[in-house]
Amino acid sequence: TQLLEQSPQFLSIQEGENLTVYCNSSSVFSSLQWYRQEPGEGPVLLVTVVTGGEVKKLKRLTFQFGDARKDSSLHITAAQPGDTGLYLCAGAGNYGQNFVFGPGTRLSVLP
Amino acid sequence: GAGVSQSPRYKVAKRGQDVALRCDPISGHVSLFWYQQALGQGPEFLTYFQNEAQLDKSGLPSDRFFAERPEGSVSTLKIQRTQQEDSAVYLCASTLAGRGRDEQYFGPGTRLTVT
Numbered sequence: 001t002q003l004l005e006q007s008p009q010f011l012s013i014q015e016g017e018n019l020t021v022y023c024n025s026s027s028v029f030s031s032l033q034w035y036r037q038e039p040g041e042g043p044v045l046l047v048t049v050v051t052g053g054e055v056k057k058l059k060r061l062t063f064q065f066g067d068a069r070k071d072s073s074l075h076i077t078a079a080q081p082g083d084t085g086l087y088l089c090a091g092a093g094n095y096g097q098n099f100v101f102g103p104g105t106r107l108s109v110l111p
Numbered sequence: 112g113a114g115v116s117q118s119p120r121y122k123v124a125k126r127g128q129d130v131a132l133r134c135d136p137i138s139g140h141v142s143l144f145w146y147q148q149a150l151g152q153g154p155e156f157l158t159y160f161q162n163e164a165q166l167d168k169s170g171l172p173s174d175r176f177f178a179e180r181p182e183g184s185v186s187t188l189k190i191q192r193t194q195q196e197d198s199a200v201y202l203c204a205s206t207l208a209g210r211g212r213d214e215q216y217f218g219p220g221t222r223l224t225v226t
Contacts (some may be wrong), residue, residue, distance in 0.1 A: 004153075006153075031213075033214075040220075041217075041219050041220075042115070042202050042204070042218050042219050043154070043202075043215075043217050044216025044217070044221055045214045045215065045216075046215070070217065082118050088154075090153075098144070098156045098159060098167065098170075099156070099215070100156070101146075101153035101154045101155070102153050103151075103152050103153045104152070104153050
C-alpha cells in the first residue's frame with residue numbers, strides 16, 4: 001500500500017511570510033498532484049509534476065518533485081490570507097492506479 | 112452547469128437507514144471517482160467508473176456500500192444500514208479520459224452525518 005505523509009499538519013503564519021510544506025513517501029510515484037481545498041468545497045488541482053527533480057511555478061507557489069519521485073514540496077512566497085486552506089498531495093502509482101491522497105496541511109494566513 | 116455537482120449537500124441519517132448520494136459529472140467526462148473524506152483527513156478512494164463500467168471497487172469499506180453509473184453519466188453511491196463510522200464527506204470527481212495523470216474535477220461533496 002502506498003502511503004503519503006504531509007508535514008506540518010497545521011501551519012499558522014502572518015501575511016507576507018514565506019512557508020514550505022512537504023509531502024513524503026517510501027514509495028515511488030509516476031506523478032504527483034497538489035490540490036487546495038477550502039471548507040465546504042472539493043479539492044481544486046494546483047499542479048501535476050511527473051519528472052524527478054521537476055520544478056513548477058504558479059505565481060507565488062513553487063512546486064518541486066524529488067529526484068527519486070518519492071517526495072515533493074510546495075513553497076509559498078509572501079503568503080496572503082487568500083492562500084488559507086487545506087493543501088493535499090496525491091500520488092499516482094506506476095500502473096495507472098488510483099491516486100492516493102495524503103492527510104493534508106491546514107494553512108492559515110492571518111492578515 | 113460547468114462543474115461537478117452533488118446532491119444532497121448535507122444528509123442526516125439515523126443509524127440503520129439507507130442513503131443515496133448523487134453525482135452529476137462534467138458532461139462528456141469518461142471517468143468518475145467516489146472518495147470518502149473523514150474530518151481532518153485527505154480523501155480516500157472508494158470506487159472508479161469508466162463510462163458505465165465499474166472498473167475498481169477496492170476501496171468500498173463493506174458490502175453495505177454500492178455504487179452505480181448505469182448510463183455512463185450520473186452516478187449514485189448507496190449506503191445501506193448506515194453506521195456512525197460512515198459519517199464523512201463523500202466526494203465525487205470526474206476526468207475527461209482515464210485515471211492516471213488526468214486532472215480530477217471535484218464536486219463540493221455530500222456531508223453525511225449518522226446519528
